Amino acid sequence: MTLLKHIDICNHWVPGDYSPWYIGNTRQGWLKHDFSETLLQYPELFVSHGEGLQLAPALDTFESRTSTVQGLLTELARQEKIPALRNEPFAVRQQWDAPALMTLDRGAAGIFGIRGYGVHMNGFVRRGNELLLWVGRRAEDKLSAPGKLDHIVAGGQPYGLSLQENLIKEAEEEADISRELAGKAIPCGMLSYRCEREDGLRDDHIFCFDLELPESFVPRNIDGEVAGFELWSAEDVLENLRETEDFKYNVALVLLHFMIRHGVLSPDETGYTELVQGLSRIPAEPV
Numbered sequence: 001m002t003l004l005k006h007i008d009i010c011n012h013w014v015p016g017d018y019s020p021w022y023i024g025n026t027r028q029g030w031l032k033h034d035f036s037e038t039l040l041q042y043p044e045l046f047v048s049h050g051e052g053l054q055l056a057p058a059l060d061t062f063e064s065r066t067s068t069v070q071g072l073l074t075e076l077a078r079q080e081k082i083p084a085l086r087n088e089p090f091a092v093r094q095q096w097d098a099p100a101l102m103t104l105d106r107g108a109a110g111i112f113g114i115r116g117y118g119v120h121m122n123g124f125v126r127r128g129n130e131l132l133l134w135v136g137r138r139a140e141d142k143l144s145a146p147g148k149l150d151h152i153v154a155g156g157q158p159y160g161l162s163l164q165e166n167l168i169k170e171a172e173e174e175a176d177i178s179r180e181l182a183g184k185a186i187p188c189g190m191l192s193y194r195c196e197r198e199d200g201l202r203d204d205h206i207f208c209f210d211l212e213l214p215e216s217f218v219p220r221n222i223d224g225e226v227a228g229f230e231l232w233s234a235e236d237v238l239e240n241l242r243e244t245e246d247f248k249y250n251v252a253l254v255l256l257h258f259m260i261r262h263g264v265l266s267p268d269e270t271g272y273t274e275l276v277q278g279l280s281r282i283p284a285e286p287v
Helices: 004-009 033-039 062-078 106-112 163-175 234-243 249-261 272-279
Strands: 018-023 026-032 046-049 052-055 089-092 102-105 115-127 130-138 153-156 186-197 200-212 226-233
Touching: 004 249, 004 272, 018 033, 018 046, 026 033, 026 052, 026 106, 026 200, 033 052, 062 102, 062 106, 089 106, 089 115, 102 106, 106 200, 115 163, 115 249, 130 163, 130 234, 153 163, 163 200, 163 226, 186 249, 200 249, 226 234, 234 249, 249 272
Parallel strands: 018 052, 115 200
Antiparallel strands: 018 026, 046 052, 089 102, 115 130, 115 153, 130 226, 186 200
């Protein structure tokens, strides 16, 4: 496979299979048509709006939207009409710096197709002229991408935490990285994609961080979500990306971003321009 395959995987969806849903007149996500029909059975919550649905205008505050929709989600999850809830609130907003209009349980984020945010950190080591990366393997009981290869630290962005707070929390839980050390991580850009996955439509913005680690540091998982860590050369990571889909789908994008920024991938690489453009692709909208 070519490296461009990872771009394609993270940007594959069929717009005609979805309807937009709105708060007021602003689109907040995408719904599969059959789920739209389910939501229309609750007219006190959702009403028809153009080609899609609108959250009932009477729900006009953050609190009323959040609590009322949460009640519906709890009932639908009880009936096994939607995936199990995860008791982790995600903000509903189209831009990172915009006020949240409500929160939605992370377990329902995909079926509502809301804009999701996350933090991914490359943990790297310099050994002379050699560049190495810590690679984690996700636990087999993870709900998403069990057993896949991963970063040293990554996580979705819950409501109520800053990016820095979330990164430090995830670093401690996933790799036993101290607050002081995690605080040295350098923000290095953002990636976006929209793709259909087993848990629904992922319309994500990922904030990328680099953390140079001392050779003496060895990560240790605390929360049970990582089966183990290995230190790979950057060239071996790149070769794996060329030949396999072993890395979790969005992790592959962040790693390609790292390879470009650190010169492991050069402009002489076939498809280099398409890779750079693909990593900053604006997700396609229905016409």
